[in-house]
Amino acid sequence: MTRLLIIEDNPELVANLYDFFEPLGYVLEDARDGATGLRMATQNDYDVILLDLMLPRLDGMALCHKLRQEFQNPVPVLMLTARDPVDDRVQGFALGADDYLVKPFSLKELDARIKALVRRAQGRQVQGALVWEDLRVEALAPQASRQGQAIRLTPTTHKLLLCLMRAAPAVVKKQAMEYLLWGDDPPESGALRTHIHDLRQQIDKNFTCALIETVHGIGWRLREPGVVVPE
The missing domain is CATH 3.40.50.2300 (Response regulator)
Structure with missing residues (x-):
C-alpha cells in the first residue's frame, strides 16, 4: 500500500x-x-x-x-x-x-x-529502519532497540527520534520540532522539553553513553559515534 x-x-x-x-x-x-x-x-x-x-x-x-x-x-x-x-x-x-x-x-x-x-x-532504509550507532528505530512503528534491548516508544517520542535520526549529526532546531508536533499552534514552552526528557528516559537512561545532546539555545542532535560531549 x-x-x-x-x-x-x-x-x-x-x-x-x-x-x-x-x-x-x-x-x-x-x-x-x-x-x-x-x-x-x-x-x-x-x-x-x-x-x-x-x-x-x-x-x-x-x-x-x-x-x-x-x-x-x-x-x-x-x-x-x-x-x-x-x-x-x-x-x-x-x-x-x-x-x-x-x-x-x-x-x-x-x-x-x-x-x-x-x-x-x-x-x-535498512529493512524499514533507521540506524545510528547502536540505536535502531523502526520507520513505521513506534519501536526501537539499543544494544539488542527493545524500547517501546510513544507516538510522540517516535516522531521526535525519527526527526533526529534523519538529521544526524546535524542539529534539529527547537522551532522545527515544535512545528513537527503541533504545526503553527505550539503549546506552552515547556511541553517540548517534557517530550525530549521522556525520549531521553527511553533511549539513554539505561546506557552508559547518552546519544541525545542539547545544543543550548538552538535545539538537539544525536552525537556522532565516538564523540563524547559533556552536558
Missing part, C-alpha cells in the same frame, strides 16, 4: 489523481496550499509527495527547501509544474526534489515514476 500526499491547488487535477490512483490501491491525502502541505508532510508518513510549484501561502520550492533543510525529511518529492525552464528544474533538484514532471502529463507515466521513487526510497 503506497501513501501519496498531493499538494496541489487545482481541484480538477486532484480529482483526476484520486480517480486514477485509488482503484490501483494507493492511499491518497491532499492539501490545497503549501503551508497545510508542509504541516501534513512533517506530521504524517508518506511514501511519495506530489508537489505543485505554484501554491498559495507557501510555494513548492520553499516547501521543498523547508522539508529537507529544517525537518531533514527524506520522503521522495515529485514536483508537478506547468513550467518547463531548465533553471526551474535545476533549482528544484538542488532543493531536494527527486523527480520532475511537466503538466499536462500521462497518469501512467506518473504511476511509473512513483513506483520508481518508492523502490529507491526502500533501498535507502
Whole structure:
C-alpha cells in the first residue's frame, strides 16, 4: 500500500489523481496550499509527495527547501509544474526534489515514476529502519532497540527520534520540532522539553553513553559515534 500526499491547488487535477490512483490501491491525502502541505508532510508518513510549484501561502520550492533543510525529511518529492525552464528544474533538484514532471502529463507515466521513487526510497532504509550507532528505530512503528534491548516508544517520542535520526549529526532546531508536533499552534514552552526528557528516559537512561545532546539555545542532535560531549 503506497501513501501519496498531493499538494496541489487545482481541484480538477486532484480529482483526476484520486480517480486514477485509488482503484490501483494507493492511499491518497491532499492539501490545497503549501503551508497545510508542509504541516501534513512533517506530521504524517508518506511514501511519495506530489508537489505543485505554484501554491498559495507557501510555494513548492520553499516547501521543498523547508522539508529537507529544517525537518531533514527524506520522503521522495515529485514536483508537478506547468513550467518547463531548465533553471526551474535545476533549482528544484538542488532543493531536494527527486523527480520532475511537466503538466499536462500521462497518469501512467506518473504511476511509473512513483513506483520508481518508492523502490529507491526502500533501498535507502535498512529493512524499514533507521540506524545510528547502536540505536535502531523502526520507520513505521513506534519501536526501537539499543544494544539488542527493545524500547517501546510513544507516538510522540517516535516522531521526535525519527526527526533526529534523519538529521544526524546535524542539529534539529527547537522551532522545527515544535512545528513537527503541533504545526503553527505550539503549546506552552515547556511541553517540548517534557517530550525530549521522556525520549531521553527511553533511549539513554539505561546506557552508559547518552546519544541525545542539547545544543543550548538552538535545539538537539544525536552525537556522532565516538564523540563524547559533556552536558
